[in-house]
Amino acid sequence: MRHFTNVHDLGDLKAAVKEALEVKSNRFAYKHLGQDKTLMMIFFNSSLRTRLSTQKAAMNLGMNVIVLDVNQGAWKLETERGVVMDGDKPEHLLEAIPVMGCYCDVIGVRSFARFESKSDDYEEKILNQFIRYSGRPVFSMEAATRHPLQSFADLITIEEHKKTEHPKVVLTWAPHPKALPQAVPNSFAEWINQTDYEFVITHPEGYELAPQFVGNAHVEYDQRRAFEGADFIYAKNWAAYADPHYGQVISTDRAWTVDSEKMALTNNAFFMHCLPVRRNMIVSDDVIESPQSLVIPEAANREISAQVVLKRILESL
């Protein structure tokens, strides 16, 4: 595998999950793969889980790791070609990217949607420049439209905990005071649509995700009806995608907060969230603290999803 940016890069998902569970049970068995190889992790945005789990995965594989927070310590980067650089940005991405590629063997990039241009975001303008100009294998640590390392960890977690072969999985919007990217819900939908689960997406009108990600999922505007009989509840906030409200918060209705009363409508469902989560906006304290909450094992599986991705990239070098 050269690059990892979406579900299709992993090929057969059942095989990928099987490999992940093997790695999970013997995670230090592959140190030879990463010997004398360097991972460079580049962050345009904040991170806790991705930063720590991906570094841990690289160390499990014997890799050296360099972490760069672009907006803290590096030069502010111009990303637009053709701009006269007489402002506050002393360096262009088109030099910085190949330079960074000189110092490593594999590059991970986090670059969220900027909500300035839907086309720039949905064409993955920043991530694709790293793929085009770094000369190295590149994987997404959450880009503008997807978060594949998270979605792979989510799938591993569901496969580890499902009680039926074809569980009902519900992706529910929940309120948040800030305009958050569509990357996590897009990616979760893209991955779950590749499974044979029953998949329902529920959100207020106006929060429809891009059709390419919704796929064959059933969209239900009545959250309570969506929760009926569910086996997994995956909560996440996202800003509006549809024009003219792209990137905007059009609701902070806390009637959509996931609480025990709503969870009682489900088939004793597990609760999932990628974290970080705003308690009592997205989910009530008692639900995220309940025995049905998988948020911690879900976060732990980020080390495993990253290790499988890095392992496959190293095997292809």
Ligand SMILES: CCC[C@H](NC(C)=O)C(=O)O
């Ligand atoms: C993993 C989630 C990262 C980011 N969350 C925030 C709070 O910016 C998001 O919603 O995409």
Ligand SMILES: NC(=O)OP(=O)(O)O
């Ligand atoms: N879920 C996730 O990617 O968390 P961070 O944003 O903390 O990396």
